[in-house]
Amino acid sequence: MLAKRLIHDQSQSMDAEEMMINKLKQACGYEFTNKLHRMFTDISVSSDLNQKFNHFLKQQNKEI
Known part of the structure; x- marks a missing residue:
């Protein structure tokens, strides 16, 4: 689900996504x-880069 949110730019907060990964x-x-x-x-x-x-x-x- 993370991949779909990132690819489709549907994440509510990139900071929250990064905190969850950490x-x-x-x-x-x-490794996981x-x-x-x-x-x-x-x-x-x-x-x-796009910007x-x-x-x-x-x-x-x-x-x-």
Whole structure:
């Protein structure tokens, strides 16, 4: 369900999602939560890159 919320941008709070992943890491260990943490990080990086790219396009007066 976390994957669906992240991919479809339906998470109510990214901070809450990250806190839950950290709690799971403490309870279940690094190996159990490694993929969840990577997925969360990838979504965050992707969102940041997308914003920067859109800003660049606006500066260049171009649209996709």
